[in-house]
Amino acid sequence: MRYKYDLDKLNFSYSPVDYTVRCYFSNGQWGEIEISESDMISVPLTATGMQYGQTAFEGLKAYKHEDGRVRVFRVNDSAKRMARACWGIGMIEVPENLFCEMVRMLVSKNIDYVPGWGSGCSLYIRPVLFGLTPRVEVEPASEFVLTMCCSPVGDYFKGGFKAYPYMLVRDYDRAAPLGTGKYKVGGNYAASFRASLISHEMGCVSEIFLDAKEKKYIDECSSANIFAIRGNSFITPNSSTILPSITNDSLKQIAKDMGMSVECRRIAVDELNDMDEVATCGTAAVVAPISKIVDPTMKKTYCYGDEPGRVCRALYEALIAIQFGNAKDVHGWLSEV
Numbered sequence: 001m002r003y004k005y006d007l008d009k010l011n012f013s014y015s016p017v018d019y020t021v022r023c024y025f026s027n028g029q030w031g032e033i034e035i036s037e038s039d040m041i042s043v044p045l046t047a048t049g050m051q052y053g054q055t056a057f058e059g060l061k062a063y064k065h066e067d068g069r070v071r072v073f074r075v076n077d078s079a080k081r082m083a084r085a086c087w088g089i090g091m092i093e094v095p096e097n098l099f100c101e102m103v104r105m106l107v108s109k110n111i112d113y114v115p116g117w118g119s120g121c122s123l124y125i126r127p128v129l130f131g132l133t134p135r136v137e138v139e140p141a142s143e144f145v146l147t148m149c150c151s152p153v154g155d156y157f158k159g160g161f162k163a164y165p166y167m168l169v170r171d172y173d174r175a176a177p178l179g180t181g182k183y184k185v186g187g188n189y190a191a192s193f194r195a196s197l198i199s200h201e202m203g204c205v206s207e208i209f210l211d212a213k214e215k216k217y218i219d220e221c222s223s224a225n226i227f228a229i230r231g232n233s234f235i236t237p238n239s240s241t242i243l244p245s246i247t248n249d250s251l252k253q254i255a256k257d258m259g260m261s262v263e264c265r266r267i268a269v270d271e272l273n274d275m276d277e278v279a280t281c282g283t284a285a286v287v288a289p290i291s292k293i294v295d296p297t298m299k300k301t302y303c304y305g306d307e308p309g310r311v312c313r314a315l316y317e318a319l320i321a322i323q324f325g326n327a328k329d330v331h332g333w334l335s336e337v
């Protein structure tokens with residue numbers, strides 16, 4: 001191991017490891033998977049990934065279990081989502097088996113960096129594909145590179161599983177109705193940064209975007225989906241402009257397994273008044289309960305309590321129990337490396 005970390009005491013920031021992997025696509029075909037000791041890459045200044053944001057990424061985690069083995073969560077679903085994003089912005093679609101093999105190689109080469117079972121930490125994997133062809137004309141690339149790096153990580157938010165304040169955004173949109181919101185592409189994140197800076201200035205951890213067309217319905221955060229609990233229902237937005245979160249999909253399944261009803265529908269902003277619990281979800285934080293949602297434009301605050309709600313906690317604990325191998329993987333979500 002070239003780097004020394006206290007693997008059981010991490011936050012969610014990038015810590016380099018020994019190896020990265022990459023694979024180039026040129027002349028209509030994928031090359032061999034390359035293993036590198038560097039996390040740098042040489043890119044033309046005029047590459048479409050640099051100039052036009054022709055880039056898609058993924059985020060998934062590997063977990064060490066009590067038996068010492070390392071397993072990756074829903075890697076095939078991540079691969080499928082990346083292929084859809086590639087299609088969405090005119091890039092070559094990464095084959096699922098190439099994606100999964102690269103993840104396997106990356107994790108096994110860096111296996112010593114996977115935090116120990118019981119630490120609550122994991123290995124975060126970040127695949128990125130981008131256009132390499134130098135172009136000053138606005139055209140998609142014909143050459144691409146898929147790179148993958150990883151980093152041992154702990155809690156996304158400093159305080160761990162706690163309730164956090166969020167801000168409702170009315171002055172900026174993250175994604176247009178027929179735009180790229182449903183893909184995990186670089187431009188969506190750049191589009192959210194201005195609102196994100198404002199939400200931090202207001203003392204919130206993140207921001208919640210509304211549907212761009214009517215500004216009536218809850219969409220999602222810049223890096224997480226949102227869900228609400230009302231009675232025995234798990235309610236989450238159905239919108240063409242949000243990323244289909246793998247965590248949210250898993251929580252919906254767990255909610256059903258717990259006997260809850262799952263409603264996937266539009267959620268009007270006004271309904272925030274009626275919800276018992278509201279939380280965000282994604283690979284990084286898994287579930288982040290919301291203490292309050294501040295709507296500065298309307299001068300209104302929706303409060304859900306300073307402690308995580310009972311149902312959010314139950315869902316979170318059920319999901320991490322599967323991820324860390326403390327509960328049976330009944331849905332076949334884990335792949336051994």
Ligand SMILES: Cc1ncc(COP(=O)(O)O)c(C=O)c1O
Nearest residue numbers: 223224225243245246247282283
């Ligand atoms: C915009 C956005 N929505 C939702 C999510 C959650 O998706 P997942 O659960 O697959 O990580 C992410 C990524 O973490 C995201 O960037």
